[in-house]
Amino acid sequence: MVKLTDVARAAGVGYGTASRALSGKGPVGGDARMRVLEAARELGYTGDATARALRERRTRSVGLIVPDMTNEFYTASAEVLQDVLRTAGHHLFVATTGNHPGRDQEALKEMAARRVDGIVHVPSGPPATHPSPVPIVELNRYSGRNVPAVVSDDFKGVKELTDLAINSGYTDITAIVGPDTYSTSRDRLAGFKAAAQQAGFEENATTGKRLRVMFTDFTAEGGARAMHSLLPDLPQAVLPLSSRLVMGVLRTARESGIRIPDDLALAGYGDPDWFEIWGPGITTFAPPLAEMGARAAETLLQLIDGNQPAATINRIPGELRLRGTLSKAIQ
Amino acid sequence: MVKLTDVARAAGVGYGTASRALSGKGPVGGDARMRVLEAARELGYTGDATARALRERRTRSVGLIVPDMTNEFYTASAEVLQDVLRTAGHHLFVATTGNHPGRDQEALKEMAARRVDGIVHVPSGPPATHPSPVPIVELNRYSGRNVPAVVSDDFKGVKELTDLAINSGYTDITAIVGPDTYSTSRDRLAGFKAAAQQAGFEENATTGKRLRVMFTDFTAEGGARAMHSLLPDLPQAVLPLSSRLVMGVLRTARESGIRIPDDLALAGYGDPDWFEIWGPGITTFAPPLAEMGARAAETLLQLIDGNQPAATINRIPGELRLRGTLSKAIQ
DNA sequence: CTGTTAGCGCCTTCAT
DNA sequence: ATGAAGGCGCTAACAG
Numbered sequence A, B: 001m002v003k004l005t006d007v008a009r010a011a012g013v014g015y016g017t018a019s020r021a022l023s024g025k026g027p028v029g030g031d032a033r034m035r036v037l038e039a040a041r042e043l044g045y046t047g048d049a050t051a052r053a054l055r056e057r058r059t060r061s062v063g064l065i066v067p068d069m070t071n072e073f074y075t076a077s078a079e080v081l082q083d084v085l086r087t088a089g090h091h092l093f094v095a096t097t098g099n100h101p102g103r104d105q106e107a108l109k110e111m112a113a114r115r116v117d118g119i120v121h122v123p124s125g126p127p128a129t130h131p132s133p134v135p136i137v138e139l140n141r142y143s144g145r146n147v148p149a150v151v152s153d154d155f156k157g158v159k160e161l162t163d164l165a166i167n168s169g170y171t172d173i174t175a176i177v178g179p180d181t182y183s184t185s186r187d188r189l190a191g192f193k194a195a196a197q198q199a200g201f202e203e204n205a206t207t208g209k210r211l212r213v214m215f216t217d218f219t220a221e222g223g224a225r226a227m228h229s230l231l232p233d234l235p236q237a238v239l240p241l242s243s244r245l246v247m248g249v250l251r252t253a254r255e256s257g258i259r260i261p262d263d264l265a266l267a268g269y270g271d272p273d274w275f276e277i278w279g280p281g282i283t284t285f286a287p288p289l290a291e292m293g294a295r296a297a298e299t300l301l302q303l304i305d306g307n308q309p310a311a312t313i314n315r316i317p318g319e320l321r322l323r324g325t326l327s328k329a330i331q
Numbered sequence C: 001c002t003g004t005t006a007g008c009g010c011c012t013t014c015a016t
Numbered sequence D: 001a002t003g004a005a006g007g008c009g010c011t012a013a014c015a016g
Helices: A004-011 A015-023 A030-043 A049-056 A072-087 A101-113 A154-167 A183-198 A220-233 A243-255 A289-304 B004-011 B015-023 B030-043 B049-056 B072-087 B101-113 B154-167 B183-198 B220-233 B243-255 B289-304
Strands: A061-066 A091-096 A118-121 A136-139 A149-152 A172-177 A210-215 A237-240 A284-286 A313-316 A319-321 B061-066 B091-096 B118-121 B136-139 B149-152 B172-177 B210-215 B237-240 B284-286 B313-316 B319-321
Touching (some): A004 A015, A049 B049, A061 A072, A072 A091, A072 B091, A091 A101, A101 A118, A149 A154, A149 A183, A154 A172, A154 A237, A154 A284, A154 A319, A172 A183, A183 A210, A220 A237, A220 A243, A237 A243, A289 A313, B004 B015, B004 B030, B015 B030, B061 B072, B091 B101, B101 B118, B149 B154, B154 B183, B154 B319, B172 B183, B172 B243, B210 B220, B220 B237, B289 B313
Parallel strands (some): A061 A091, A118 A136, A136 A149, B061 B091, B136 B149, B149 B313, B172 B210
Antiparallel strands (some): A091 B091, A284 A319
16 A cells, blocks of 8 residues: 655655645645655555544544434434535444444444544433543434434424324324333423323323323334234324334234224324325424434534534424325315 | 553553453463453543554454435345444444445545445446455445445346236336446346346337336436326336335326326335335335345455455345235236 | 564654 | 654564
8 A cells, every 4th residue: 555655755755745745734845746746646645544543633534323224214314414524524434223222332432442533323222421532412312411412303393293183183192102211202202292281182081082102112013013002992093103103003004904094094203205105195293304414413513623512402393294194184 | 532551550561461451362461461451441441443453454444335325225235234244343434425426436535545444335337447455345236347246136036027017917018217327227127128028028019018118317206207208108017126216106106196006007126114005015026135235244354354255246136025016916 | 471662654843 | 845753552573
């Protein structure tokens, strides 16, 4: 692998001069500069980032820790995150945790060892007790750790979604959410309850307006199971509060011959592109994934530059997408 | 940041001894080892991977270059790729190219500069003219570069899919594929044509068995456009040969009031999870994405270890999933 | 078994 | 404007 001394020799200049010419950082004679650049091109010189990192004490790389690369809920943010960071000269180290808190800490440690300049973290467990040696921004979920977090305003979004269902005339509504160890579950559930209770719904009411809540895994299987247990006593409307939960609910509904929205109305969360073309279209709350990715990147860049961003938890509003699964709503 | 000398001093041993104790690589007295480990834990020592990389001339990291992180077609492979590599002690550097060949070369160069030990590359352009200084495995598509490639056996898969459509009785079939600059387009198209021509179909036939081929972008918009241009003269069956193309076709069909499979039969490619729950279920050829990711990882590890894998283009068989959009097929 | 030391490739200060 | 040299943190080779 050709190195700086090779280039310097070929250009007939000293070591330091070659370095300055390539980096453009110091004074260099126009003639010498040209000869160095020429020689570098000739030899196919590619600076060694590991050596540079050691010397400069920064890697121009940032770590991204997500539960799962196959979930568009994370990758939609990651894509623009990557764009913003690349523009700023940073590249991405990625680790997945499978939502396993142990691997979560492992990944954090690995990133620290690699001396990344910063970390964007979708936490899947409680915060680490040790403070991090590198700047961290949490994305999508917040762990309670004292670092900036960029999340969707799920409380507001789900509240509005629930209002929509209520205003459509349904009086028996069930929400399905993930484990309440995740901030996302708690926020979405809070939004649901706020809307329902404000409208006079009561938990486990046998008459009048009735709300129910089911906890399960944030997976299609979890959604399918929850829906299955609902079968004996179907509500009028179901709100699976993640796109994977929606998937599970639809699977079970299909197997059980339940027609949506005829037999059961539905409003979802998230907006993978198939929501638009499924049946009559799935009414949903769409979090601003792209914007969240951009904001997380910008916040992290601030942190890396030594500035302290203002807000700790940054809630970005999403939007309701009205389609056909909440039938009466679109009349 | 605490370093090796700090640990050595705290443990009351020499520099090298501490290094050997931590790495487990050389002879170390049981007593000294314990004191070092204890001190390291105490101080929260985390070895500096950049320094280690410089010294060892390897980073234990591999680069992954993909067109797009939001496409499950790539991430489904990437997920298991990452698992296999992590088990082998390697971590992932990720770059996306947006299918832009220029960014493709840029990413390759960046990875080389970072001194990754190897690269897994989903190429979006013609091969670079310069040989790569680091081992490369191509995934999903092959560029023609002389490196191992791991791909789905699309020729066979699409041929079988087409046979299925033909045996279902359709005599007017149109395939939609992406730009033929991608090996995937060419292979899938070849499979389609092989089956159709073998069955006596002819291009642009005005009578008898008729096959048509439409080229467009490998995007939902491309699929929608292609489908739109088909509207005046609808075939009996359409084969959008990527999941994004399927998405686009379904969008246009929906807007145009075309019922599937009643007005138009369809067989797709790929198997994102919504294929199963859309309408009567989408009949499709599912490439073995997880297996491809694993194979690519294994092949790269071989290369990194200095072994030369046998096959240049490694075609892994996928499987047909029979569902409802090819109606007569499931009777 | 242990301490000492060279050097991985680079940037940067210091003389010149 | 340029060349020489120190040192980032670590591993491996060597001497003891």
